[in-house]
Amino acid sequence: MQYKGTRLEVDLDALAHNYHYLRSKISDTTKFMSVVKANAYGHGIVPIAQKLQDLGTDYFATAYTEEGEELRDNGIIKPILILHPQQHNLEVCIDRCLEPVIYSLETLEAFTAFAKAKQQQSYPIHLEFNTGLNRIGIDADDVYKVLEKMKSSPEIKVRGLQSHLAASEDTNEQAFTKRQIDLFEKVAVVVELELGYEMMRHESNTSGILNYKDAHFNMVRSGIGLYGYGNDAQYDVNLKPIATLISNISQIRTIEAGETVSYNRKFVAKERTTYAVVALGHGDGINRIYGYGKLKVRINGKEAPTLGIICMDMFMVDITDIEAKVGDEVIIFDPKLHTSRQMAEEAGTISYELLTGIQKRVKRFYKNASS
Numbered sequence: 049m050q051y052k053g054t055r056l057e058v059d060l061d062a063l064a065h066n067y068h069y070l071r072s073k074i075s076d077t078t079k080f081m082s083v084v085k086a087n088a089y090g091h092g093i094v095p096i097a098q099k100l101q102d103l104g105t106d107y108f109a110t111a112y113t114e115e116g117e118e119l120r121d122n123g124i125i126k127p128i129l130i131l132h133p134q135q136h137n138l139e140v141c142i143d144r145c146l147e148p149v150i151y152s153l154e155t156l157e158a159f160t161a162f163a164k165a166k167q168q169q170s171y172p173i174h175l176e177f178n179t180g181l182n183r184i185g186i187d188a189d190d191v192y193k194v195l196e197k198m199k200s201s202p203e204i205k206v207r208g209l210q211s212h213l214a215a216s217e218d219t220n221e222q223a224f225t226k227r228q229i230d231l232f233e234k235v236a237v238v239v240e241l242e243l244g245y246e247m248m249r250h251e252s253n254t255s256g257i258l259n260y261k262d263a264h265f266n267m268v269r270s271g272i273g274l275y276g277y278g279n280d281a282q283y284d285v286n287l288k289p290i291a292t293l294i295s296n297i298s299q300i301r302t303i304e305a306g307e308t309v310s311y312n313r314k315f316v317a318k319e320r321t322t323y324a325v326v327a328l329g330h331g332d333g334i335n336r337i338y339g340y341g342k343l344k345v346r347i348n349g350k351e352a353p354t355l356g357i358i359c360m361d362m363f364m365v366d367i368t369d370i371e372a373k374v375g376d377e378v379i380i381f382d383p384k385l386h387t388s389r390q391m392a393e394e395a396g397t398i399s400y401e402l403l404t405g406i407q408k409r410v411k412r413f414y415k416n417a418s419s
C-alpha cells in the first residue's frame with residue numbers, strides 16, 4: 049500500500065535527465081563531480097549517490113567527513129572529495145579513503161602529520177585557493193609557503209586544485225568572475241611548475257558550468273543542477289526539479305466570523321471559513337514566514353492559502369471554496385505547477401535553503417529507482 053503520510057517523492061529519472069543534460073554541457077575529457085552535501089540537498093544522500101554512481105559520475109563531494117563516511121558505508125566506491133573538513137576530523141579521511149580539501153596552512157600541516165603517522169605515501173589531497181569568494185581557501189600570498197611545505201611532504205600529493213566562484217550566476221559580475229578564473233589559472237600554473245606534476249583543476253559549480261565554459265577545466269562540481277535548478281530561469285527549461293513535497297489533511301473545521309485560528313490569535317475570520325489542518329510544520333522545514341497566506345498549497349487541483357501562524361507540526365489552509373475531506377493530498381511543491389524555487393522565492397530565499405531544510409521525519413520515497 050502506498051504511504052499516505054507526509055513525504056518527499058524523488059524522481060530518479062529526472063535526476064538522470066539533469067545529469068545527462070549537465071554532462072552534455074562539458075567536454076568528454078572534463079570529469080563530473082556530483083555534490084551531495086547536506087543530505088543531497090535534502091533529497092536523501094544514499095539513494096541519490098547510488099543512482100549517480102550507476103549513471104557514471106566520476107567523483108562525489110560532501111561538505112563534511114561524516115557525510116563521506118555515510119557514502120562509504122553504503123556502497124559508494126568512487127572518489128569522494130570533502131569540501132570542508134576541519135582539523136579535528138581530517139584523520140578519518142585516510143581511514144575511509146576520502147580526499148580532503150586543504151584550505152589553509154593549518155589544515156595542510158595537520159593533515160600532513162596524520163598522513164605521516166599513518167605511513168602514507170602520496171595521499172591525494174586538493175588545495176583550495178581563494179580567488180575572491182573570501183570564504184575558505186589559501187590566499188595568493190601564502191602560495192609559496194604551501195609549496196614549501198608540499199615539497200617536504202612525500203606523504204601527500206596534490207591531486208586537485210580548487211577554487212570557488214563568488215557570483216557565477218550573476219551576469220552583472222562577469223568581470224569579477226573572469227578575474228577569478230584568470231587568477232586561478234595563474235596560481236595553477238605556478239603550483240604545477242613548482243611541484244613538477246599535473247593536477248586536476250576545478251572551479252565551477254552548476255552556474256559556472258552553464259555560464260563559463262572557460263572555467264570547466266578538468267572537472268566541474270555540480271549540486272543544484274542535479275536537483276533541477278540552474279540559478280537562472282532560462283536554464284530551468286532544460287532541467288527538471290526532482291522532488292515533490294506532499295502532505296495530507298488531518299482535520300477540517302468551520303469557524304464563524306470573528307473567531308481566530310492558530311497561536312496568538314492573529315488570524316481573525318472575516319466570514320464563515322472552512323479550513324484544513326495539514327500535517328506539516330516548521331519542525332519539518334516549513335519556515336514560519338509561510339504563514340498568513342504567504343504559502344499556497346494545492347488540494348484537489350485548487351490553491352489553498354495558509355491561515356495564521358505555522359505551528360511546529362501543522363499548519364492550516366483555507367478551503368472554504370474547495371471540496372476536500374480528511375486524508376486528501378496536499379501538495380506543497382512539485383516539479384511543474386509550484387516548484388520549490390518558486391516557493392522559496394515567494395519567501396525571499398532560494399531553493400537550496402528550502403530543500404536542505406526539509407527535515408528527517410519527512411519520509412523520502414524514490415520513483416524509477418531501477419531504470
Ligand SMILES: *Cc1c(COP(=O)(O)O)cnc(C)c1O
Pocket residue numbers: 083085131212252253254255269270271272273
Ligand atoms: C556547494 C558547493 C558546490 C555546488 O554548488 P551548486 O551551485 O549547488 O552547483 C560546488 N563547490 C563548492 C565548493 C561548494 O561548496
